[in-house]
Amino acid sequence: MTTTNATESTTKITVYGATGVTGGHLLIELDRRGITPILVGRNADRMHAAATAAGVRAAEVRVAEVSDHAALVAAFAGADVVISSLPSYVDHGEAVLAAAIDAGAHYTDLSGEQLFIKRVFDDYSARAEAAGVAVVPGITNSNLPGDLLGYLTSRRLTGPVEISMSLHGTSEGNGSKGSAKTVLASRDWFRTGGWHYQDGEFHTGAAARHPEMTFPDATESTTVSKFPQPPVLTIPRHSNVSYVEGVLETAFHSQLGALTAEIVESLPNEPTSGLSYDFVVDAFGSNGQTARGVLSGTDAYRDSALMAVAAAVRLADGTTKPGTLAAAEAFDPENFLDALAQFDITWRIEP
Missing domain, CATH: 3.30.360.10 (Dihydrodipicolinate Reductase; domain 2)
Structure with missing residues (x-):
């Protein structure tokens, strides 16, 4: 059972890749939390349609190609956090990550690929730390x-x-x-x-x-x-x-x-x-x-989106240390897992 939070938030969270299935779930959860999402992508019409389909009360749309670093940085300007929601991060993920860091935004994503996530830790940790932002990749239901x-x-x-x-x-x-x-x-x-x-x-x-x-x-x-x-x-x-x-x-x-x-x-x-x-x-x-x-x-799919938004909201409070971090380095494990109970996501440790 979920509850609706009608209070408008000043938190600014940008979603790159909001037109997919998981992106729709991201928009619904951001709206439920009273956060006006900023949608970034290459097709304004599709982004507006995604926002309408998700039933969000308001959304800002910014156009930028994933291949245009300067345009992505400009589109991410002012965001507290960027959530990257893509197919095949090994092909497209680094462009969004690099632009988020250069825009001074914290970053999380829904990647499930070892090859991409190892690159994030090996190649972007120092860059994120120097920029004063936290990067927490791979927030999915697994x-x-x-x-x-x-x-x-x-x-x-x-x-x-x-x-x-x-x-x-x-x-x-x-x-x-x-x-x-x-x-x-x-x-x-x-x-x-x-x-x-x-x-x-x-x-x-x-x-x-x-x-x-x-x-x-x-x-x-x-x-x-x-x-x-x-x-x-x-x-x-x-x-x-x-x-x-x-x-x-x-x-x-x-x-x-x-x-x-x-x-x-x-x-x-x-x-x-x-x-x-x-x-x-x-x-x-x-x-x-x-x-x-x-x-x-x-x-x-819904649960992965809920977890990614929960991570983004925690990053937006600005208390997470900069650099590339595992989830357990960035967040209190029990507190995070307990907070998912409202969505019928449960956890336990046996014995």
Whole structure:
């Protein structure tokens, strides 16, 4: 159950990529919070249509091509925070990020690609710190709980801790065309499992160390394969871990090999509504103890947008230290997760 906040806010949050499915959810949540969104993109008519479709009370539209750095910087001028909502961040994400930093705006996004997020940490940390802005990439319904639950579960155990994490859909349906484009852009990286963290370094290759996972409410275990979950990159920044891997049901990997541009174009733009899910973080302590963190949500696309707006609002208060940060470095993990309860997003740690 959500509540409407009719109080107008002076916070200025810009959305780049508001015309997509997730962008619509971003606009609805900003409007609910009384924040007048600033929409930036290449097509003014589509942005106005997106605002109308989202039912926002007011919106400001600014036109800028992603390839025009100066125009993007000018469009982001005056914003407290920029939210980047794109398909395929590996292709387009850096342009928006660089312009936000140069405009002096804090930044967050909904990227789910290890390759992009590692670039953000490796190549933009010093630039963000010098500009006095905070950059927190990868706020999605899997990345955010993965990082925050990794922080919380690891502190329940004697370290160094091993972590294995997975997203598990609990309803049938399809994702959006934009999500398929993201997967296609990094298809080979997804197929090979991406990075895992081991003894202080990131490694590629190798099978999953924990090849089976029993998901919540299941009576039997499921075979899983290594998968490039972005929290693999962020959890070691703040927690005492010796090994971190992402996994996904092995059946998903068999579908990746057949994915082509033609198939992607044939997919519907809109995802199935109400794609419910669990995100599971299993932690293994050095003394044999275990802990499990679970976040459960009711709509993957809506929930990612809600989390991104919640992150942006926290960044806008100006108290987050500058630089590129993991979610658990930027926000109080328990406070952030607890605040999602109003949207029927719940979390727990077992035992």
